[in-house]
Amino acid sequence: MARILLVIPGINRGSDKFALRLAKELSEKYGYSFVIIGRWFSNDNKGYLYKLYDVNGNVIYGWYSDEKEDFLEFIERSGPYDLVHTHTATVALDGDLDAILNRIGKKPVIFTPHGSFVVRAFDREFLPFREEFYKNPKETLDTLIRKGARPGGYEEGGKNIEKILKDWWNKEDNRELLDAYTLEDSEFKYPWQKWWLLGFFKDLEERAMESSDIVVHVSNWINGMFNSIYGDKHRKKSLVIRDGIHYTEMLKDPKKYRIIREVAEFYKKIYGNSNRKWYIFIGAWEPEKGIYDLIKAYKIVKSKRKDVGLIIIGGTNNKRIKKYIEREGHKLKDVHLYSPLYKNSLNDLYLAGLLLALNELGIGVYVHPAWVEDFGLAPLEAAYIGLPVIAYNLGGPQEILVKNGLAVGVKPHSISDLSERMIEVVDNVRAYMNDKNRHIIERYFSFERVIKEYHRLYSSLIK
Structure with a gap:
């Protein structure tokens, strides 16, 4: 049985969920065993810098920043390992990745960055450039x-x-x-106080790449961005394994589908009697993920159409963004928020049930105006359910969704174009539905394919 040291960000975002789901499936289907460690930039709210997880994402143990030696000893004792797979560059901070490799011996290292800190900085702090x-x-x-x-x-x-x-x-x-982008509890409260960030991020990504044998990207677009920034030292060790959705398997599981079906019937009663059509957004409540563009476009749509509503699913740690969404939602009316912030978050089955209900009623349109997105998993899942999808025509969504006929492309950063497309699609929901496109997603973007490709990659590196 091959043993893998798996490193994840440990911040409960999409990359964590992907990595944990992948580990669980590889363990069940191919017998791999995993030691799973979380490592982010700084301590979490419990004071831990490193966290130990099981494959279900439960935190088993944690180490404080001054317990690095204890952490390294645990890693060493938990071996021997056949391979290291990190889903974050943060493990290279403070020389941690090198320290781990020194303890366990030189092993093959796979780095799956799930985007780029450098690229994202230009859609955040360095927006002027x-x-x-x-x-x-x-x-x-x-x-x-x-x-x-x-x-x-x-x-x-x-x-x-x-x-x-x-x-x-x-x-x-x-x-x-x-x-x-003002962070109340941060040492660097304002964006301009992070003038040094680009060099820091570039150095971090370079160190993670230098310590890795293979760098895996989830789309050709983000692979191309890394090539543009880092050149041959990246190009020589990179490959693309496109992400995949687990809905393709989840909807075929009788037990899970029964729950999804029951949830769908529940939401049909709620939204079927609303006399409205609904726009849906799922993701982090951050400007670069499109939440501000969405609300601005919805404001224009709402001024012209009263029979529409907006469902926003996700969350944020930023109190200012939370207040903005609540304030605008209250003013615009017919805005439903689902989030851990309100203790009404939706797990995968309930989320699938909600999307299925809106699709079967013919009253749902998924909107994804992200500024930067290396893949676009949430809109792809919505498309698989059958919902029409609207997305900015750039980055991962352009490659994965628009070019495959799974989404209506919109001129990036154009609120007027976005609002026009939102009206056009909501007026013709059934014409834009993706029900007939499920075979495309099943063929190219199933999670089963991802599992097989990673198994082949693991097997090729493990001696």
Whole structure:
């Protein structure tokens, strides 16, 4: 039985869920055993820097930042390992990945980054440089780092970058976004205080790649972005294993489908009597995930159509974003929020049931105006259920959804175009449904395919 040391971010986001689901399936189908560790940038709210998980995502134990030696001893005792698979670059922080490999011996390392910290920074703190970056990724990044956008670079130009960022973020048109990206409990409260972030992120991703034998990406788009930024040192060890949805298997499981069916009937009673059609959004409540664009577009739609509503599913740790969504939702009316924040979150089965109900009633449209997305799992799941999908025509959603005829593409960052498409599709829901496209998703984007591809990869690396 091959033993794998698996590293996940440990922040309960999509990459964690993917990694844990993959580990569980590989364990059940092929007999792999896993030691699962969570590692993020800083301590979580319990003070842990490292966490030990089971394959169901339950935290078994934790180590504080001053217990690194105890952590490394545990890792060593829990071996021997045949392979290390990390789903986050954060394990390279403070030399932790190298320290682990020194303890357990040099083993094959797979790095699945689930996007790029560098790329995402240009849709967050470094928004003023976004357009320039997407035209010339490497040149823009290297120029900014050379001019001081790196740790220790303040006196070498970093203060000028800080000023550019501060001036941009404080423009009247950007104050709403500034409010969203202001972190009350952080040492770096405002975006411009992270002028050094690009160099930090690039160094982190490079260190993770250098320690890895294979770098796996979930789409050709994000693989191409890494190639543009890191060149041959990435290109020589990269491959693409596209993500996959587990709905294809879940809906075929009699026990799970029975629950989904019951949930769907429950939601049919709620939404079937609403005399409205509903837009749905699932994801983190962050501007770069499209939540602000969605609400702005919904505001335009609502001014023209009273018979529509908006269902927002997800959550945020940012109190300002939470207040914004609550405030706008209250003003616009017919906005339903499902989130752990309100203790009404939906697990996979209940979420599938809700989507199925809206699809069978012919009153649901999934909207995904993310600024940056390396794949687009949630809209793909909605498409598999049969719902029409609207997405910005960029990044992963363009590659996975729009080009495969699974979504209506919208001009990126255009609120007017987004609102027009939302009206067009909601007025013709059945014409845009994806019911006839399930075979495309089953063929190219099933989770079963992902499991097989990772099994082949593991087998090729384990001697």
